Amino acid sequence: MKEYCGIFGIYNNPNAAYYTYLGLYALQHRGQESAGIATTDGKKMRYYKDFGLVSSVFKGEILKNLKGYVAVGHNRYSTSGASDSIDNVQPIVVSYKHGQMAIAHNGNLVNALNLREKLEEEGSIFRGTSDSEVIVHLIVKSKKKKFLEKLMDALAKLEGAYSLLVMTNKKLIAIRDPWGFRPLSMGELDGSPVFASETCAFDLIGAKYIRDIEPGEVLLIENGEIKSYQIPKKSSKKSQCIFEFVYFARPDSKIFKRSVYEVRKEFGKRLARENPVEADVVIPVPDSGVVPALGYSQESKIPFEMGLIRNHYVGRTFIKPQQQMRDIGVKVKLNPIPEVIRGKRVVVIDDSIVRGTTSKKIVRMIREAGAKEVHMRISSPPTKWPCYFGIDTPTKEQLIASSSSLDEICKHIEADSLGYLSLEGMLEAAGGSKEEFCTACFDGDYPVEIPEGIIKQAKKE
Numbered sequence: 001m002k003e004y005c006g007i008f009g010i011y012n013n014p015n016a017a018y019y020t021y022l023g024l025y026a027l028q029h030r031g032q033e034s035a036g037i038a039t040t041d042g043k044k045m046r047y048y049k050d051f052g053l054v055s056s057v058f059k060g061e062i063l064k065n066l067k068g069y070v071a072v073g074h075n076r077y078s079t080s081g082a083s084d085s086i087d088n089v090q091p092i093v094v095s096y097k098h099g100q101m102a103i104a105h106n107g108n109l110v111n112a113l114n115l116r117e118k119l120e121e122e123g124s125i126f127r128g129t130s131d132s133e134v135i136v137h138l139i140v141k142s143k144k145k146k147f148l149e150k151l152m153d154a155l156a157k158l159e160g161a162y163s164l165l166v167m168t169n170k171k172l173i174a175i176r177d178p179w180g181f182r183p184l185s186m187g188e189l190d191g192s193p194v195f196a197s198e199t200c201a202f203d204l205i206g207a208k209y210i211r212d213i214e215p216g217e218v219l220l221i222e223n224g225e226i227k228s229y230q231i232p233k234k235s236s237k238k239s240q241c242i243f244e245f246v247y248f249a250r251p252d253s254k255i256f257k258r259s260v261y262e263v264r265k266e267f268g269k270r271l272a273r274e275n276p277v278e279a280d281v282v283i284p285v286p287d288s289g290v291v292p293a294l295g296y297s298q299e300s301k302i303p304f305e306m307g308l309i310r311n312h313y314v315g316r317t318f319i320k321p322q323q324q325m326r327d328i329g330v331k332v333k334l335n336p337i338p339e340v341i342r343g344k345r346v347v348v349i350d351d352s353i354v355r356g357t358t359s360k361k362i363v364r365m366i367r368e369a370g371a372k373e374v375h376m377r378i379s380s381p382p383t384k385w386p387c388y389f390g391i392d393t394p395t396k397e398q399l400i401a402s403s404s405s406l407d408e409i410c411k412h413i414e415a416d417s418l419g420y421l422s423l424e425g426m427l428e429a430a431g432g433s434k435e436e437f438c439t440a441c442f443d444g445d446y447p448v449e450i451p452e453g454i455i456k457q458a459k460k461e
């Protein structure tokens with residue numbers, strides 16, 4: 001199952017549940033399908049989780065009943081759709097021989113299937129289908145004595161992406177996998193350590209950003225003391241997901257020690273230098289195209305306008321019109337402003353082209369609004385390979401850039417010209433190299449070997 005998520009945690013605060021609620025609210029863009037919070041008062045855990053947005057899950061008295069000084073929260077989007085069950089909603093909370101444990105996980109393990117098969121052969125019974133449950137079973141089944149040893153034993157078996165918050169009745173532990181795929185930061189609020197997938201969550205609650213959890217770091221807080229441990233690394237190379245900068249993270253966040261806004265704008269500037277065009281106006285495909293379009297406009301000196309307006313309230317529950325009705329398609333989400341577009345040579349900036357169908361509809365929409373020319377510019381390189389580390393992409397066969405040339409894609413989307421940001425340009429704009437970032441969806445260079453079973457499973461989903 002592919003999942004992408006936001007996680008939040010807080011230690012030693014009388015309003016732990018409420019701050020976690022706010023943190024999840026700020027991280028809502030990382031997952032809109034379900035939300036959950038678990039708290040502990042040092043003796044007993046309480047939790048509540050359900051399908052829906054953070055604001056609709058935590059209504060009325062629910063937050064008040066989540067008593068305790070330590071909390072972890074999670075919101076999630078998964079691609080398994082209707083077949084999904086509440087057992088997959090996080091945090092996963094379990095009681096076992098040595099106590100209770102809650103776990104909130106962002107990322108995808110590539111060896112979850114193999115580990116799960118082995119655990120099931122050994123008698124483990126799983127309630128849901130999420131990768132995260134595998135981690136819980138590995139911790140519980142470890143033969144080591146102390147909790148930290150059990151945890152380290154389990155982590156050493158994991159391959160792939162995991163930013164984790166693990167809570168027991170006495171401890172809060174923040175973990176980032178040795179590759180560092182997904183972000184996880186530590187902040188401080190009135191003396192309470194806080195953790196979040198993105199720093200925009202700290203801004204909302206008034207917490208101060210302290211630092212990132214480093215790739216491979218296990219940061220344990222117990223009795224108010226903070227200790228740092230390291231998961232053994234196979235390589236010194238980091239594989240932080242560069243696509244977080246392209247699309248996923250909020251521009252007002254700082255991830256991987258960089259401002260998402262600044263990196264995204266630099267993508268636009270580089271794109272303008274690499275793919276110039278004579279035009280009258282630069283317009284973004286909102287939201288993720290806005291900041292690179294600003295960069296493109298500033299670099300090219302072509303005026304920036306909001307030529308497309310997005311409806312922010314279209315969710316997964318939108319009922320698709322019946323076949324005999326007009327194809328509403330992309331119009332539900334985007335509407336052009338003809339006054340900005342009519343008679344103009346338009347540069348339209350988007351973050352990526354996946355299948356090509358949406359881009360084609362956008363180009364048509366801009367033309368129908370009266371554009372003289374439509375030049376598509378993409379603030380990342382061609383997406384040719386699927387992601388197995390927690391970002392929802394279709395199979396290789398469905399990615400238009402995996403089988404079509406630049407000219408063919410341009411023709412398919414009916415644009416007058418098409419240009420992508422280069423891989424080198426993207427890495428330079430992010431201020432790093434392949435030693436620091438995963439770029440597998442662009443160049444197929446997967447930092448972790450992808451087992452055949454995972455590729456087959458992804459094709460079925």
Ligand code: SF4
Pocket residue numbers: 181240241242243244386387388389390391438439440441442
């Ligand atoms: S494959 Fe792409 S989306 Fe997935 S982790 Fe790597 S860079 Fe990010």
